[in-house]
Amino acid sequence: MADVPEKFLKPYDPKAVEGAIYKQWEDSGYFNPDNLPPVDGKPRTEPFSIVLPPPNVTGTLHMGSALMLVIEDTLVRFERMRGKKVLWIPGTDSAAIATQARVEKDIQKAEKKSRHDLGREELLKRIDVFVEENKNNILNQLRRMGSSLDWSRYAYTMDAPRYGAVMEAFVRMYDAGLIYRGNRIVNWDPKGQTTISDDEIVYEERPAKLVTFKYGKDFPIAVATTRLETKVGDTAVAVHPDDVRYKEFVGKEYDAVFCGVPVHIKIIADESVDPAFGTGALGVTPAHSQTDWDIAERHNIAARPQVISELAKMTVDGPLNGKKVTEAREIVLEWLKQEGLFVKEETIVQNISTAERTGGIVEPLPKLQWFIDVNKPVKDRGGKSLKELMREPVATRQIEIIPNYFEKTYSHWIDNLRDWCISRQIWFGHRIPAWFKGGEIKVSIDSPGAGWEQDTDVLDTWFSSALWTLSTLGWPAETADLKTYHPTTLLETGYDILPFWVARMILMSQFHLGEIPFKTVYLHGLVRDKEGRKLSKSLGNNVDPLEMGEKFGTDAVRVALIAGMAPGTDSKISEEKIRGYKHFANKVWNITRFVLENKTAAGEGPVMAEDESVAAEASAGAAEVTKHLETYRLDLAFDCIYQFVWKRFADEILEESKPMLKGSDKARAQSRAAALRGSLDIILKTLHPFMPFVTEEIWQSMGEKGLIMVSAWPTRQSS
RNA sequence: GCACCUUUAGCUCAGCUGGUUAGAGCGCUGUACUCACACUACAGAGGUCUCAGGUUCGAAUCCUGAAAGGUGCACCA
Numbered sequence: 001m002a003d004v005p006e007k008f009l010k011p012y013d014p015k016a017v018e019g020a021i022y023k024q025w026e027d028s029g030y031f032n033p034d035n036l037p038p039v040d041g042k043p044r045t046e047p048f049s050i051v052l053p054p055p056n057v058t059g060t061l062h063m064g065s066a067l068m069l070v071i072e073d074t075l076v077r078f079e080r081m082r083g084k085k086v087l088w089i090p091g092t093d094s095a096a097i098a099t100q101a102r103v104e105k106d107i108q109k110a111e112k113k114s115r116h117d118l119g120r121e122e123l124l125k126r127i128d129v130f131v132e133e134n135k136n137n138i139l140n141q142l143r144r145m146g147s148s149l150d151w152s153r154y155a156y157t158m159d160a161p162r163y164g165a166v167m168e169a170f171v172r173m174y175d176a177g178l179i180y181r182g183n184r185i186v187n188w189d190p191k192g193q194t195t196i197s198d199d200e201i202v203y204e205e206r207p208a209k210l211v212t213f214k215y216g217k218d219f220p221i222a223v224a225t226t227r228l229e230t231k232v233g234d235t236a237v238a239v240h241p242d243d244v245r246y247k248e249f250v251g252k253e254y255d256a257v258f259c260g261v262p263v264h265i266k267i268i269a270d271e272s273v274d275p276a277f278g279t280g281a282l283g284v285t286p287a288h289s290q291t292d293w294d295i296a297e298r299h300n301i302a303a304r305p306q307v308i309s310e311l312a313k314m315t316v317d318g319p320l321n322g323k324k325v326t327e328a329r330e331i332v333l334e335w336l337k338q339e340g341l342f343v344k345e346e347t348i349v350q351n352i353s354t355a356e357r358t359g360g361i362v363e364p365l366p367k368l369q370w371f372i373d374v375n376k377p378v379k380d381r382g383g384k385s386l387k388e389l390m391r392e393p394v395a396t397r398q399i400e401i402i403p404n405y406f407e408k409t410y411s412h413w414i415d416n417l418r419d420w421c422i423s424r425q426i427w428f429g430h431r432i433p434a435w436f437k438g439g440e441i442k443v444s445i446d447s448p449g450a451g452w453e454q455d456t457d458v459l460d461t462w463f464s465s466a467l468w469t470l471s472t473l474g475w476p477a478e479t480a481d482l483k484t485y486h487p488t489t490l491l492e493t494g495y496d497i498l499p500f501w502v503a504r505m506i507l508m509s510q511f512h513l514g515e516i517p518f519k520t521v522y523l524h525g526l527v528r529d530k531e532g533r534k535l536s537k538s539l540g541n542n543v544d545p546l547e548m549g550e551k552f553g554t555d556a557v558r559v560a561l562i563a564g565m566a567p568g569t570d571s572k573i574s575e576e577k578i579r580g581y582k583h584f585a586n587k588v589w590n591i592t593r594f595v596l597e598n599k600t601a602a603g604e605g606p607v608m609a610e611d612e613s614v615a616a617e618a619s620a621g622a623a624e625v626t627k628h629l630e631t632y633r634l635d636l637a638f639d640c641i642y643q644f645v646w647k648r649f650a651d652e653i654l655e656e657s658k659p660m661l662k663g664s665d666k667a668r669a670q671s672r673a674a675a676l677r678g679s680l681d682i683i684l685k686t687l688h689p690f691m692p693f694v695t696e697e698i699w700q701s702m703g704e705k706g707l708i709m710v711s712a713w714p715t716r717q718s719s
Numbered sequence: 720g721c722a723c724c725u726u727u728a729g730c731u732c733a734g735c736u737g738g739u740u741a742g743a744g745c746g747c748u749g750u751a752c753u754c755a756c757a758c759u760a761c762a763g764a765g766g767u768c769u770c771a772g773g774u775u776c777g778a779a780u781c782c783u784g785a786a787a788g789g790u791g792c793a794c795c796a
Contacts, residue, residue, distance in 0.1 A: 011758065203795085210796080225796050238796090274796085282796045289796090351795045408723060409791065416792065499791090564732050564744070569724090570789095572731060580745065583758040594755035636733075639743070654755075 004596040005701050012589035014553025014582075017697045022143055025696075030080075030710050031088075031150045037710055039083035048084040049485035050076060051472050052149065053493045053501070054465075057092035057156060058099055058134040061141035063527040063561070063573055064494060066545035069145045070558045071524055071634060072492050076148055077689035078629050081713035087485050089472045090142065090149035092135060094158045096461045097192065097357055100428040103127050120427050120456075127428050131158075144546055146554055146692045148709070153481075155472045157464045158430070165471035166430045166464045167445045169512060174443045178373050178386065178511070179422070181434075181441070185290045186367050186421055187353065190312040191360025194425040195369060197460060198418070199500050200356045208350035212279060212343040213336045215265055216256030220249050222343050224278025226350055227285075228336075229328035232261040232316050233307035236284035238295055241269040243280055259335045260318020261307075268299045287366050304366065312363050325363070370423040370432060370457070374507075381514060389510035390414055390503055399506070401521045402632055403568040406498060413499040420504075422460045429458030466504035469517040476512075488518045495523040495568055522632050525570040527561070543573055552582040555691035559584065562634045562690065563642070584642065585694045588687065591650055592698050595676045598661045598669075605670025607678070614653060614672075618644070618679040622686040622714040629689075641686050649683065682714045 029035040036044055050072050055065050072088060080086040103126055104115050115123045135156070142149065155162055173179045186195045208226040215223075221237055239246040246267070253266045272295065273282050286296035286304035296304055307316050314320040319335070320328045336342040353362040374390075377383040384392070391414045393399045394407055401407050423432060435442045435452040442448045467475070469491075473482040487509070491502065502521055509517035548557045560578040565571040607615075621644040628637035653676075660672045688695040688708050699708035 008755090011756085208795085223796070227796085274794090277794095278796050280796095284796095291794090292796090348795090351793095353795085403724095405723070412722065412792065495790095566733080569732090574731095574745095576745070577731085579758085583756095586758045587756070590756035590758090592755085597755070639733075643743075650756085651760075655760090 004593060004600055007701060008589065008593040008596065012553075012586045012694060012697075014555065014585070014693060015550065018144075018146075018549075018554055018693050021693055021696050022146065025148060025707065025709055026143075026151070028707060028709075030707070031148050032152050033085045033087045033150070036080070036085065039712070044083055044085040046084045047087065047485050047489070048076070048079040049087045049089075049488040050490050050492060051089045051469050051488055052091055053491075053497075054091035054093040054155075054157065054468070055138055055142075056095040056098065057131050057138060058102065059095070059138055061138065061145070061545055063543055063545055066145055066557065067524055067527050067561045067565075067571075068492060068494070069142060069147045070561050071522070072490075073145070073147045073692075074558075074562065074634055074689045075490065075492075075629065075632075077692060077709065078713070080148070080709070081685065081688065081711060083712070085484070087153070087481075088147075088149050089153045089155065090139075090147075090151060091155040091468070091472060092138060092157070093465065094131070094156070094428065094461065096424070096429040096458065097194070097426060099127060099131070100426050101192070101357070103130050103428075106130075115427065123427055141546060144549060144554065146558065148692075153472065157461070157468075161474070162464065162467075162471045163430060164445075165467055165475055166459065167433050168476045169467055169508065170433055170459070170463075171443055171445060172512065173372065176378065176380070176511075178376060178378065179370060179443075180373060181368060181370050183366050183368050184371065184419075184421070185287075185293045185364050186369055187355075187362045188310060188365040188367065189355035189358055189360045190310065190363055191358040192355055192426075193310065195367065195421060195423065196355050196357075196362070197421060197462070201353045201362060202356045203351045204354055205349055206352050207347050208352075209345055210278065210348045211333060211336070211345050214341045214343065215258055215263065216254065216341070217339075219254055219256060219265070220252075221246055221267065221281045222279045223281045223283040225283055226348070227288075227325075227329070228332040229314065229320065229323075229325050230285045230288045230307060231283055231332065232258055232263065232314075232320065233285045233287050233305050234258075234263055234265060234283045235286060235296065235301050235303040235305070236266045236268050236299065238268050238270040238273050238282045238284050239280060240273045240275040241271065243269075243273075243275045246281060259320060259332050261316045261320070264303065266299075266301065268295075268301075270295050270298065288364050290364055293366070306366055308363060308365065310365065312361075369421050370434075372420040372422055374417055374419055378511065381511065386507050386511060387414060387417060390417075390506050393506060393510070393516045399516050399519060399521060401498075402523065403566075406495060406521075406523055406568065410498060410503065413503065420460075422463050423455075423457040424460055425457055427456075427458065429461065430464055431455070432457050432459060462500055462504055465501055466508040467512075469505055469509060470512060486513070487516045490520045490522060491518040492522045492524065495525065498523065520632075523568050525565070525568055528570050528572050543575065548575065548578050552578050553585055553693065555585050555693050556580075556582040558692075559638060559690055562638050564639075565635050567632060584646065585691060587646060587650060588683075588691075588694055589698065591645070591654070591683075592680060592702070594654060595673075595680050596702065598657075599673045599677050602661060602666070602669040602673035605667055605674060607674045608667070608671040611671045611675035614675040615678040615682065617653075618649070618682040618686075619714050621648075622682055625686050626713070634690075638690050641683070641690070645683055645687070649679065653679075684708060685711055685714050 053068060076086055076088045107113055187201060189196050210224050210226050211228055212222050212224045223237055249267045250269045255264050284292045284295050286293045287306040288308060307314060308325060309315050312325050314323045314328045319331055355362055374386045377385055381389055394410055432455040433443060433445050434455040435448050437452045469488050473486050475482055505517045509515060545557055556578050559581040560573060624640045625637045657672050661669050663669060684695045684699055696708050
């Protein structure tokens with residue numbers, strides 16, 4: 001054994017070594033399962049696969065994505081050491097709306113031009129350039145966290161293979177009758193000028209005026225509304241069937257001229273009306289409310305006039321023409337008072353729908369959009385609907401969600417699921433492969449021929465994200481990767497996107513392959529500051545994982561994120577916590593120094609029976625860690641090894657060893673030194689998935705051959 | 720309105736299918752520069768396990784109810 005390397009005389013300096021170590025790992029080729037060394041002379045067979053939830057291609061790494069990387073990398077390293085055929089696929093997401101908005105803003109600022117000034121083609125070119133310039137930023141940040149991702153399989157949602165997969169998926173689903181085009185109420189964001197999904201809505205409580213009025217002097221029922229301006233689009237008044245106050249009027253029809261607009265109102269009875277709210281009568285505006293649209297549908301009311309434009313302005317003739325909705329509301333109120341139709345006005349608290357990204361107030365509008373039918377029986381899947389195909393694997397535990405109480409959230413979401421509106425009116429994204437000519441529509445990847453115009457809409461980003469486990473493994477081609485690694489072993493992501501993403505991946509995989517996309521879903525919580533607030537730039541409480549890595553070492557950041565974090569619960573991060581784990585890395589460093597110094601001093605010698613318990617204890621510790629990692633309790637797993645290393649090994653075992661090592665009995669000293677050295681091996685290996693950098697640095701500094709990254713995970717037999 | 724989660728030491732949390740004096744990290748107090756490490760060690764203080772009932776020989780752990788905090792969904796006339 002060589003002398004103790006000089007570097008151990010100084011404290012561990014992560015900054016000096018991390019870059020080189022990552023490069024060594026990457027250059028080794030072992031991130032790619034095809035290159036992994038055999039185990040006991042036999043090639044690896046059991047696959048373990050994770051597809052990285054792709055971060056925004058133009059984004060920067062925040063604590064949330066750092067947590068995701070750390071959890072996944074820890075599990076991946078653990079399984080790789082255990083001899084599995086481990087694949088972890090990196091990727092990035094185009095984040096269509098966010099990216100396009102960002103580029104548009106930049107152009108507006110620098111050149112004072114809108115997207116319409118540039119045109120579709122030019123804007124897309126600019127976005128591509130922007131993405132190309134920025135993508136290396138996020139990719140390098142993924143590397144800095146130590147992520148052992150197989151870069152040879154890198155995927156981007158907008159690259160050619162993924163684009164092809166999206167087109168193919170659309171066409172197949174259309175051919176199966178699951179995708180249709182229809183005029184339906186959608187959530188229109190007038191600020192972003194696009195449709196958004198129900199999940200992209202944020203509700204805000206605001207005070208609102210609830211006005212009670214009558215449509216005309218001879219109209220028998222007063223109704224209450226907060227949206228007076230939409231009343232020019234009313235075609236019915238609905239009351240509860242059991243409401244004795246209004247029973248005699250049901251079925252009657254009335255004409256009136258409402259604020260300059262002729263309206264025809266039929267009185268109908270519908271179960272959905274709450275007799276206790278307002279006057280117990282609801283003015284039905286089919287074109288500007290989902291529930292009203294549904295009511296009109298139930299009662300065969302054909303007239304559903306649209307009275308508000310995409311710019312949130314009135315489209316009717318008369319005094320309201322061209323007015324903004326908020327102005328129109330006041331004009332109608334004045335008019336009601338003049339005409340003597342005003343009854344009363346009160347203030348209520350109302351939940352208002354705003355668009356998550358732009359903050360614009362959502363305007364429900366009827367629009368021609370593309371939808372996925374979630375209730376229609378699917379022929380090739382035993383006549384089950386997509387809804388059932390999504391529900392079943394989770395209900396039967398074919399897919400396990402950790403923590404499992406999220407299964408309830410999941411089924412609750414499925415129960416309330418409506419047809420999925422998949423078209424978006426932006427330019428950057430996967431363009432819908434539908435072609436129009438005259439009144440005809442054709443769906444195909446390539447143009448059907450001269451004179452056919454492609455739909456200008458693009459797909460909801462979640463459509464392509466939903467295909468992620470398939471498209472990253474080469475689907476629709478029947479690749480070897482797809483065969484080996486799908487269904488993937490684990491999907492690890494934040495609980496906040498369980499419905500958006502997890503459910504939709506199940507939908508796509510169930511439909512296209514007839515199998516689940518992953519066997520286990522591990523949901524992590526949100527990372528918050530030490531006061532429990534969300535981390536954000538505007539609050540000024542942002543803790544930057546890379547900055548912290550610079551300061552305390554990446555290993556410290558990794559472990560600070562994992563320690564004390566049970567699955568699914570939010571966790572708190574602070575600089576102090578990270579600093580604490582830097583101390584731990586240094587502790588391991590010093591333990592190594594002690595062990596090496598004494599080994600050198602004592603010289604070579606066999607381990608005697610009385611010292612066998614030392615290494616046995618270390619491998620018992622490793623077994624505990626193994627047990628917890630197998631059940632995805634990284635927090636408990638790390639706690640075990642942390643306690644063992646610091647409290648047991650350093651404070652007790654090393655202390656009690658000192659007299660033996662310094663004593664006159666040479667054989668005794670040699671035996672103990674050898675036992676400690678053997679334990680150190682086990683400790684370093686057990687620690688490696690959590691703290692890959694220090695352990696690798698120590699491993700190689702001790703003169704061990706090969707990378708600790710692909711060394712064999714400690715088992716009881718090997719001790 | 721419906722559903723779900725949380726409530727254990729000053730702070731952040733563990734505590735599996737109920738079993739002797741309830742645990743960890745950080746923080747706090749005191750001591751020790753006795754050479755692996757001050758990015759340290761040793762010692763210590765600190766809890767009627769939110770509350771009220773119940774099941775049990777025995778409950779932080781199971782059941783019922785309440786309170787407080789949080790989240791999702793719905794409503795949003």
